[in-house]
Structure formats: C-alpha cells, structure tokens
Amino acid sequence: IVSSTAVRAFTTASIVAEALGQPETAIVREPNLYLARPDEILKVVQGLDEETSSAVLFGHNPGMHEAAYLFLRPSDAETIDQFPTCAVARIRLPFDLWGVADFGKGELIEFLYPKGL
Numbered sequence: 763i764v765s766s767t768a769v770r771a772f773t774t775a776s777i778v779a780e781a782l783g784q785p786e787t788a789i790v791r792e793p794n795l796y797l798a799r800p801d802e803i804l805k806v807v808q809g810l811d812e813e814t815s816s817a818v819l820f821g822h823n824p825g826m827h828e829a830a831y832l833f834l835r836p837s838d839a840e841t842i843d844q845f846p847t848c849a850v851a852r853i854r855l856p857f858d859l860w861g862v863a864d865f866g867k868g869e870l871i872e873f874l875y876p877k878g879l
Contacts, residue, residue, distance in 0.1 A: 763788055764806065765820040766795035774848070775820040795821040800865070803829040810860040817860075823847070838870035849875040 763784060765775035775789050794802055798821055810817055819826070827845030833853050834842070842851055852872040857863050 763818045763820070764790045764792050764795065764810070766798075766822060767791050767793045768796055768822065771795070771820040771822065775818075778818065778820075795819065797822050798825045798829075800825060800829040800832050804832075804863065804865065807863045808861050812859055812861070814860070832865040833868040834870055835867055838868070841870055842873055846875045846877065849873070 763775055763779050763782075765772045772789065772791065776786050779786055779789055792806055794806055798806070803819070803821065803825060806819070807817070823845060827842070827849075830842055830845060830851040830853065831839050833855065842849075845851070850873070851870065852874075853868040854871050855863055855868050857867070
C-alpha cells in the first residue's frame with residue numbers, strides 16, 4: 763500500500779489497509795504521489811519492491827486518473843473517461859518486474875466508484 767503524504771489520502775489508505783487485514787505500518791508514505799503527474803506516478807510504480815506482487819496506490823486527481831488511463835491498453839482506456847473521488851481502477855500490468863512497467867499495456871480488471879455501487 764503506497765499513499766500520498768496528504769492527510770485525506772493517508773486516511774483512506776488506512777481504512778483500506780484495515781479492510782485488507784494490514785496494519786497501518788504497512789502503508790508507505792510516498793511524497794512523490796502528492797499531486798503527481800502521470801510520469802511521476804509511473805516512476806513510483808517502477809520503484810516498487812520487486813518482491814511485491816501487487817500494489818494499491820492512493821493519490822490525487824487529475825494525476826491518478828490520467829495515469830490510470832495511460833496505463834491501460836487503448837481498448838480499455840475509454841472505460842474510465844471519468845475518475846470521480848474515491849474511484850478505484852484495478853489494473854493488471856503484463857510485466858514481471860515493476861522496474862519495466864510502462865503505459866499502454868494494462869488490462870482493466872475492475873473500475874469502481876461510489877455512485878456506481
């Protein structure tokens with residue numbers, strides 16, 4: 763679990779960590795996610811520990827929306843033309859190593875947002 767250092771993002775990350783059975787200490791506070799642009803978010807993803815098989819990022823729009831859109835292959839990207847507050851895009855990246863992650867290859871597994879539930 764990687765969160766922006768902003769209070770609201772970290773609070774949301776804490777709630778999700780608890781729901782996942784993870785301690786708050788499992789959350790990595792990443793200052794580079796605060797109001798990050800897509801290229802900065804990509805660098806955070808590329809810098810994830812290679813022993814980690816999945817990650818949850820908590821950040822801010824418009825950067826998170828733009829990054830999610832860019833991570834997706836074109837056939838999936840149009841699904842998330844809007845990315846409301848508290849939206850969740852679950853994306854599978856076809857890379858074995860975080861360090862080689864790149865835009866345009868991800869598969870949208872799930873897209874959730876409050877009004878859609």
